[in-house]
Amino acid sequence: MTTTTDNSRTLPLPPGNFGLPLIGETVEFLRDPDFIEKRQKKYGSIFKTRIFGADSIAIVGAEANRFILTNNQYFAVSWPPSTKILLGPNSLTLQEGSQHQSRRKLLSYAFQPKALAGYLPGMEKITQEYLQKWEKINTLTWYPELRNYTFDVASTLLISTESGSQTSLSKLFKDWCDGLFSIPLALPWTKFGRALRCRKELLAAIEKIVLSRQKEQEPGKDALGLMLQARDEEGNGFTLPELKDQVLLLLFAGHETLNSALGTFCLSLAKYPEVREKLRAEISQVVGNDSLTLEHFKQMTYLEMAIKEVLRIVPPVGGGFRKVVKSCEYNGYYIPEGWNVLYQIGRTHADESIYYQPEKFDPERFSPERSEDKKPFSYVPFGGGMRECLGKAFAQLVMKVFAVYLVRDYSWELLPEQNLELVTIPTPHPKDGLKVNLQHI
């Protein structure tokens, strides 16, 4: 049972171990992809730990997700200090209450169906160019290539900077991302110190782009153009410092997560060729050799299930942090004010009481007959509640466009003797970067 009462302080704290003084279990949390799973086996679905300097409680399961993501009176946004500093004070992910609501509304103009339809031709063009390039290389390490691809998609469609992956922006982003979840020690040789320098350079580059766009007559059809025009009820738009932090956030959120998701798609379909064949048959029947329209996607139900399964089996974001702003109770345990709670996406998706053989890549678990995700908050790759991913529809569209062109026109095989074990920071990817042989069919 989940209740929220003022008498909760008489209840016990969840089991668990705080680890070392101050630093707690931060190092294990950052290094061990099975950190949560191991503790879940030892203590059960709720346990305490100390990470990023904060006493924290991790809670696993669909009910826990509902509890954390919908009880806004008890939980507020919270990110580790390194993430907070590197995202910046005007970042949507750090905003609260009415400010969050109004900024989220303004940003959402860039992700409405009309805007998405406008992005589609650009996505198709970049996808085809990359596939042709990879076809020529033939044998490739896919993950870094996919990173260039997702960065180009994001930089072209969000800020009209084509081939962003070939500019200094891309390298700056990589070093900035490496510091996002790190110990916030700003020394020249630490990950965090490097990332902080990159933030300054990234903001300077973004400022230049914004200022030049503000001078143009036509705002443009990319996300930045829509953001420049967006106004709240009082007629106010984004200020320059806001635009800089929000663009930084969108560029980051718009490519790192997708990089991981596309890598998982490529890996899963190499391991499960029968899924690839089924998908190919559907694409050939619905799209043939035509250019894509949003209408095509409505008819491709197997593609929908396959993409869903990719985000279930290896969710690019493993979970999220919240701060407890008012003490409460969960399943007979005390959740004290001032602590952090962590909701778990990856472990929920691996829950055997929800998903049959969760380790198996099986798109049909989402078919209307089986709908294994019917329990609310059992499928949460994009989080949930009022902070659900703003780029969800954009991300799904990129994944589908990529999937259609790749599966329709190409075949690929994993090269032998590579380490496919997942590294989880910044987003999950195979240790050796996914080495494949790709051929046109």
Ligand code: HEM
């Ligand atoms: C497969 C790709 C993606 C996944 C799995 C993903 C996942 C998530 C998750 C789990 C959250 C919620 C975090 C929390 O609860 O604290 C989130 C938030 C967010 N995502 Fe995504 N995301 C993806 C792609 C994108 C893209 C492409 C964009 C933008 C271009 C984007 C923009 C955002 C933003 C702005 C937020 C913050 C929302 C808020 O705080 O109100 N994401 N995402």
